[in-house]
Amino acid sequence: xxxxxxxxxxxxxxxxxxxxxxxxxxxxxxxxxxxxxxxxxxxxxxxxxxxxxxxxxxxxxxxxxxxxxxxxxxxxxxxxxxxxxxxxxxxxxxxxxxxxxxxxxxxxxxxxxxxxxxxxx
Amino acid sequence: xxxxxxxxxxxxxxxxxxxxxxxxxxxxxxxxxxxxxxxxxxxxxxxxxxxxxxxxxxxxxxxxxxxxxxxxxxxxxxxxxxxxxxxxxxxxxxxxxxxxxxxxxxxxxxxxxxxxxxxxxxxxxxxxxxxxxxxxxxxxxxxxxxxxxxxxxxxxxxxxxxxxxxxxxxxxxxxxxxxxxxxxxxxxxxxxxxxxxxxxxxxxxxxxxxxxxxxxxxxxxxxxxxxxxxxxxxxxxxxxxxxxxxxxxxxxxxxxxxxxxxxxxxxxxxxxxxxxxxxxxxxxxxxxxxxxxxxxxxxxxxxxxxxxxxxxxxxxxxxxxxxxxxxxxxxxxxxxxxxxxxxxxxxxxxxxxxxxxxxxxxxxxxxxxxxxxxxxxxxxxxxxxxxxxxxxxxxxxxxxxxxxxxxxxxxxxxxxxxxxxxxxxxxxxxxxxxxxxxxxxxxxxxxxxxxxxxxxxxxxxxxxxxxxxxxxxxxxxxxxxxxxxxxxxxxxxxxxxxxxxxxxxxxxxxxxxxxxxxxxxxxxxxxxxxxxxxxxxxxxxxxxxxxxxxxxxxxxxxxxxxxxx
Numbered sequence: 001x002x003x004x005x006x007x008x009x010x011x012x013x014x015x016x017x018x019x020x021x022x023x024x025x026x027x028x029x030x031x032x033x034x035x036x037x038x039x040x041x042x043x044x045x046x047x048x049x050x051x052x053x054x055x056x057x058x059x060x061x062x063x064x065x066x067x068x069x070x071x072x073x074x075x076x077x078x079x080x081x082x083x084x085x086x087x088x089x090x091x092x093x094x095x096x097x098x099x100x101x102x103x104x105x106x107x108x109x110x111x112x113x114x115x116x117x118x119x120x121x
Numbered sequence: 122x123x124x125x126x127x128x129x130x131x132x133x134x135x136x137x138x139x140x141x142x143x144x145x146x147x148x149x150x151x152x153x154x155x156x157x158x159x160x161x162x163x164x165x166x167x168x169x170x171x172x173x174x175x176x177x178x179x180x181x182x183x184x185x186x187x188x189x190x191x192x193x194x195x196x197x198x199x200x201x202x203x204x205x206x207x208x209x210x211x212x213x214x215x216x217x218x219x220x221x222x223x224x225x226x227x228x229x230x231x232x233x234x235x236x237x238x239x240x241x242x243x244x245x246x247x248x249x250x251x252x253x254x255x256x257x258x259x260x261x262x263x264x265x266x267x268x269x270x271x272x273x274x275x276x277x278x279x280x281x282x283x284x285x286x287x288x289x290x291x292x293x294x295x296x297x298x299x300x301x302x303x304x305x306x307x308x309x310x311x312x313x314x315x316x317x318x319x320x321x322x323x324x325x326x327x328x329x330x331x332x333x334x335x336x337x338x339x340x341x342x343x344x345x346x347x348x349x350x351x352x353x354x355x356x357x358x359x360x361x362x363x364x365x366x367x368x369x370x371x372x373x374x375x376x377x378x379x380x381x382x383x384x385x386x387x388x389x390x391x392x393x394x395x396x397x398x399x400x401x402x403x404x405x406x407x408x409x410x411x412x413x414x415x416x417x418x419x420x421x422x423x424x425x426x427x428x429x430x431x432x433x434x435x436x437x438x439x440x441x442x443x444x445x446x447x448x449x450x451x452x453x454x455x456x457x458x459x460x461x462x463x464x465x466x467x468x469x470x471x472x473x474x475x476x477x478x479x480x481x482x483x484x485x486x487x488x489x490x491x492x493x494x495x496x497x498x499x500x501x502x503x504x505x506x507x508x509x510x511x512x513x514x515x516x517x518x519x520x521x522x523x524x525x526x527x528x529x530x531x532x533x534x535x536x537x538x539x540x541x542x543x544x545x546x547x548x549x550x551x552x553x554x555x556x557x558x559x560x561x562x563x564x565x566x567x568x569x570x571x572x573x574x575x576x577x578x579x580x581x582x583x584x585x586x587x588x589x590x591x592x593x594x595x596x597x598x599x600x601x602x603x604x605x606x607x608x609x610x611x612x613x614x615x616x617x618x619x620x621x622x623x624x625x626x627x628x629x630x631x632x633x634x635x636x637x638x639x640x641x642x643x644x645x646x647x648x649x650x651x652x653x654x655x656x657x658x659x660x661x662x663x664x665x666x667x668x669x670x671x672x673x674x675x676x677x678x679x680x681x682x683x684x685x686x
Binding site for chain 1: 559560562563566581584585587588591592595598599642650651653654657658
């Protein structure tokens with residue numbers, strides 16, 4: 001167990017994928033977001049904001065998120081606000097919502113329940 | 122009916138009067154049976170009533186013994202006592218009534234070939250007429266009711282036969298009810314005896330020692346009562362004696378032998394004699410008194426107070442296993458089981474554990490079956506021990522038992538664990554070591570989540586506790602070690618009453634506790650969130666130097682609802 005090299009995007013089904021829906025670049029996260037790859041999340045979010053005026057982070061498949069993962073989302077939010085871009089959290093899983101509530105950040109983000117309604121946001 | 126009437130009433134009126142009288146009699150009979158389930162009381166009375174009602178000189182009741190299929194006369198009223206007479210099915214009129222499941226009428230006993238005459242020859246009584254009706258339930262025949270000679274000198278007729286058939290029904294029912302009631306009483310009596318034996322057995326198991334103690338045992342009976350036992354006790358010189366045993370066979374008599382063997386082994390070890398001599402003494406004593414082929418497998422020995430220097434000997438017991446830093450050593454029994462042959466010597470082992478653990482387990486542990494019915498065996502047990510090796514002793518035994526329970530338990534299972542006790546008053550539930558690198562956080566979270574689930578902590582709180590501990594580790598990796606990827610983190614979860622403590626130790630340079638200040642939550646900023654989360658989730662937390670030179674200890678505490686775990 002201890003010796004298994006953990007592929008940050010493969011072995012444990014954790015990962016980042018992105019697609020474009022209704023003018024949003026949608027970054028899909030899955031698995032457990034922790035210190036081991038939250039920097040990659042941060043880079044992905046900031047890179048998307050660099051080239052797109054609207055970025056969503058889809059979180060329905062995220063079973064765990066720590067403060068470094070939350071920090072990446074906070075940074076995305078701040079970055080978007082500075083640029084005048086749109087930034088939303090999409091389909092937030094219960095696990096993520098619990099941590100957002102614990103950090104009292106659940107009212108800070110624009111949260112969209114369904115990726116299909118991104119166009120209206 | 123059979124009364125002599127001086128003036129005969131019209132036939133229709135006579136029939137109506139008979140019917141009323143019959144119904145009244147059947148009601149009275151049922152009532153008499155309902156009064157008590159004690160057949161010894163109700164049946165003789167009922168048979169006397171039947172004889173009177175039917176105007177017979179004698180009446181008797183034969184019951185069929187289910188095991189032997191013999192009909193025995195249990196109740197007899199009248200001039201000849203037939204009680205105790207035994208007939209096979211088909212023998213005599215009584216036997217025929219059962220064999221053919223039909224009423225039998227004998228109008229002339231002197232010439233009827235069906236009649237069994239031995240009774241008459243012995244008593245001088247003259248049987249003239251007989252009437253027999255079978256008694257039965259849905260499950261089959263249970264006996265026969267027989268009438269001898271009508272008092273008016275006539276022979277029994279079809280009307281009498283019909284009447285006796287009616288009487289047979291409530292009689293069968295009453296006998297059947299009483300038998301079922303007796304079986305129930307017998308079952309309850311046995312259950313009481315088993316309960317008593319189980320209580321007695323439980324009272325023999327040693328009380329758990331609070332605080333620092335090197336010996337720990339668990340017993341999981343496969344059935345109501347166990348044939349396994351364990352014991353430990355303190356000697357005046359400070360050593361701790363331990364015993365684990367397994368009685369051959371199952372059931373109440375094995376349980377009673379277990380109670381005797383447990384007392385005997387405790388007595389034999391109280392003097393602190395060498396384990397080999399201890400077993401020899403118990404063996405000689407058992408051989409003198411045990412002759413029914415039962416025997417006792419046992420392992421006995423002493424541990425020093427530190428759970429390091431051990432001395433032990435086995436008698437037909439599975440080999441003791443010592444697990445030390447990933448490797449096993451095996452120590453076989455030094456003699457045959459106890460209670461077979463007197464005068465035997467038992468070889469003993471002396472072992473220094475040096476940080477290892479000794480496991481002694483009854484063969485119930487290796488006899489456990491998997492889904493395919495395959496024995497777990499010695500290798501399987503080793504695998505389980507290895508899997509849970511990092512857990513604290515209590516939690517480890519619980520985890521081992523829980524794994525065994527998920528497999529199929531075919532025998533009683535007992536585990537005894539001896540190791541150096543941890544210098545901590547609290548009950549240690551988990552010890553987990555990880556390199557101070559982010560990719561090992563996940564394993565830590567899984568181990569912690571599993572433990573909290575075992576403790577019955579509800580999921581929302583469990584997730585918050587896992588998050589807080591994860592944040593603490595993240596902090597150590599990033600700030601104490603500076604993200605260098607070197608060094609390790611130790612997590613120890615312990616419980617004292619209803620407080621869970623999560624203790625994280627590292628060997629990084631001492632940090633300035635003032636640097637670990639929680640920032641206010643709700644602020645939209647990327648830094649300082651981790652400590653704020655810890656602060657929110659936990660009741661208290663503090664950081665202190667682990668030793669004078671370097672290292673930190675971060676202790677998080679949370680009071681939880683005691684669910685009695």
